[in-house]
Amino acid sequence: MADSLNVPPQSQATDSLLxxxxGPSTTKAGLATDQTDINRVIAEASKGSKFYENEKRKDKDLTKKIERILKQRDEARKGVDIAHVEHSVDQLVRSPRSCIESRYNLSHQLAKMEAQRDLSQIIVHVDMDAFYANVELLDNPRLKGTIFAVGHGVLTTASYEARKFGIRSGMPEYIAKKLYPDLVVLPCNFGRYSEMSKKVMDIFRRYDPNMCAASVDEGYLNITHYCEEHVLTAEECVQQMRQTVEMETRLTVSAGIAPNKMLAKICSDRNKPNGQFKLDFNPQAVKAFMQDLSIRKVPGIGRVNERLLESIGIRTCGDIYTHRAALSLMDKQFGLHYLLQTYLGIASNHVEPYHRDERKSIGAERTFSAISEKEKIFKKLEEVAAELEDDMENRGWTGKTVTLKYKLDTYKVYTRAKSFDRWISTKKEDLFAIGKELLLPELPLRIRLIGLRVTKLKDLREDADSKPGGIKRFFESTSASSSPRKKRKVDVHQDEGPRLSQDGYEEAMPGFHDEDEEELEDEDDIDYLEHPPGGKPISSASTFATPVASGSKMSSKPTSMSRLTAKRDFSTGPSRSTSPEKPSPSKHCTKPPSRAAEPGGEVQSQICPICSRTMEMDNTAFNAHIDFCLSKGAIMEAQVEASSSSNSRRSTSVRPSPRKHGPSKKLLRRGRGR
DNA sequence: GCGGATCAC
DNA sequence: TATGGTGATCCGC
Known part of the structure; x- marks a missing residue:
């Protein structure tokens, strides 16, 4: 098949580098006409920088990878009857019954594809328009008409006027100013954004109390019930909802209405800003919609996967079907199942709020001007350790694995991890010590970023909440009425009603979260390495007493990268990440930032607007706390906690388990696993 | 379990 | 002069 070979690899690479x-947002947010010009300016401004060189390296690696894939594909095609392969795939997609004879043994999942298409739920994706920028506009109307952006160093948001000049989020400020020298750049004002976010989300929750806030400015709703109850069409409902938001907050929101989350998300981009788009709820319309849709619009397909797919001739979702034979032959690399689902426009339609126990990791990292001195590096490490301690302590987490991350001044990133068989101490000294141990064998280095992350988490707050509590537990003995605790996971077989879940494939997967057994063991495993409530933290020395595995082997190994992927969820659950940009240098700075002389004043009881906790402290400390809360992903979490109390309405235990529900875990062959 | 990578926001 | 931070997930070892 020569059709996919007609792309000169050379110019393709150049193009892709541009x-x-x-930046990542280029393709997603359909841009102006002279994007080529803009790209040229950007490339020129970048040229020669280390960042640029690193991008070039990555691009070259990708080109090599593509060459390998094409070779593999051609190899796989030899002696294969393409028509026959295509026919097999057709059966998989179209007639479930005949799948039984599939030589791919995918029948039991694939048979569900078209047959299980569920059009019964009205899913809405809501997306605030240029959220940060519009909040700024709200607070300062004089900005109207000016070309401005929010952030510093790197932009987090560009106003729509600024976007016309090619200015986008994620773009370094100095490049943005090359595109438009008079650009006004405002500092982030997270407190305001989160405040407005809460207001907006509260409005959304009137339409679906069970909605899922996917980030500060985005969410998914299931308005099926609301529409029935109020006798509204989906479009009327969403129209009304958007009007209400604008009326009550003066902020505009765009929305997509579709039978599942993936489609809804794509649709919300269709009439942005301040518009909505509804997809017809029938298989033909959905498939027609997908047919010419750029593969890049599919959530989870980024620049790399776009290029990989493009290399075998797939640019639109319709092309997936055209090239089904190649994809089938290279299922391992591309994930046929996921792509076919995408082609059909089938994905998850489950909407539920974020819950604490979905969290998998917690970490902190910091970028600075490159340094090589050991002492300075350790100093940075100490600072992130302190931040991480605060974060974990404040939010009630511990874990078993610590991962060190560092980025060379060449922008190459490395990680080194170490696991323990006990819950680690979250004291900064201990986190620091672990990080140091991981870092030491790597030195000397010249780095521009350092970070620590803890995984294999244990929720300490859950203990506090659902257990009778500390000591008492020992006295209560095991009467019949012992606390149910964790059993949340076990009950619940069905949501309300017979609704399908689209991702039956994924749901059918047993043991999706391996935490089950672990948590069960841990029930009685109260001997945290952590200081038990009231206890003392264990010293770093003893922390190191029982490592389970050691990371840090040898260092660099630029070698292999024999993988290629293309799939992944789109909205695999809410990401709490709130925003980029400098997490303010609040507390734990060794040197107090010049934060103007705040009297501080007397200690008093205050409630943090972000995490809702009551605290006894003076104003200075309180402000520092707020900075801290805002600087991390705390916003979403706080919102969720705040809302969960008010939303007991139609789902109290509607959570089968802390599971995601994207279109598919990821391709992957059938079964078992995970 | 570890390390490299991709992706979203 | 100069390109973020947090979190999730996947693949190949």
Whole structure:
């Protein structure tokens, strides 16, 4: 098949490098006409920088990878009857019954594809328009008409006027100013954004109390019930909802209405800003919609996967079907199942709020001007350790694995991890010590970023909440009425009603979260390495007493990268990440930032607007706390906690388990696993 | 379990 | 002069 070979690899690479430099949001948010010009300016401004060189390296690696894939594909095609392969795939997609004879043994999942298409739920994706920028506009109307952006160093948001000049989020400020020298750049004002976010989300929750806030400015709703109850069409409902938001907050929101989350998300982009788009709820319309849709619009397909797919001739979702034979032959690399689902426009339609126990990791990292001195590096490490301690302590987490991350001044990133068989101490000294141990064998280095992350988490707050509590537990003995605790996971077989879940494939997967057994063991495993409530933290020395595995082997190994993927969820659950940009240098700075002389004043009881906790402290400390809360992903979490109390309405135990529900875990062959 | 990578926001 | 931070997930070892 020569059709996919007609792309000169050379110019393709150049092109892709330009696109790479242009930033991730280029393709997603359909841009102006002279994007080529803009890309040229960006490339020129970048040229020669270490960042640029690193992008070039990545691009070259990708080109090599593509060459390998094409070779593999051609190899796989030899002696294969393409028509026969295509026919097999057709059966998989179209007639479930005949799948039984499939030589791919995918029948039991694939048979569900078209047959299980569920059009019964009205899913809405809501997306605030240029959220940060519009909040700024709200607070300062004089900005109207000016070309401005929010952030510093790197932009987090560009106003719509600024976008016309090619200015986008994620773009370094100095490049943005090359595109438009008079650009006004405002500092982030997270407190305001989160405040407004809460207001907006509260409005959304009137339409679906069970909605899922996917980030500060985005969410998914299931309005099926609301529409029935109020006898509204989906469009009327969403129209009304958007009007209400604008009326009550003066902020505009765009929305997509579709039978599942993936489609809804794509649709919300269709009439942005301040518009909505509804997809017809029938298989033909959905498939027609997908047919010419750029594969890049599919959530989870980024620049890399776009290029990989493009290399075998797939640019639109319709092309997936055209090239089904190649994809089938290279299922391992591309994930046929996921792509076919995408082609059909089938994905998850489950909407539920974020819950604490979905969290998998917690971490902190910091970028600075490159340094090589050991002492300075350790100092930075100490600072992130302190931040991480605060974060974990404040939010009630511990874990078993610590991962060190560092980025060389060449922008190459490395990680080194170490696991323990006990819950680690979250004291900064201990986190620091672990990080140091991981870092030491790597030195000397010249780095521009350092970070620590803890995984294999244990929720300490859950203990506090659902257990009778500390000591008492020992006295209560095991009467019949012992606390149910964790059993949340076990009950619940069905949501309300017979609704399908689209991702039956995924749901059918047993043991999706391996935490089950672990948590069960841990029930009685109260001997945290952590200081038990009231106890003392264990010293770093003893922390190191029982490592389970050691990371840090040898260092660099630029070698292999034999993988290629293309799938992944789109909205695999809420990401709490609130925003980029400098997490303010609040507390734990060794040197107090010049934060103007705040009297501080007397200690008093205050309630943090972000995490809702009551605290006894003076104003200075309180402000520092707020900075801290805002600087991390705390916003979403706080919102969720705040809302969960008010939303007991139609789902109290509607959570089968802390599971995601994206279109598919990821391709992957059938079964078992995970 | 570890390390490299991709992706979203 | 100069390109973020948090979190999730996947693949190949």
């Amino acid at each position: 696109r790479r430099l242009a």
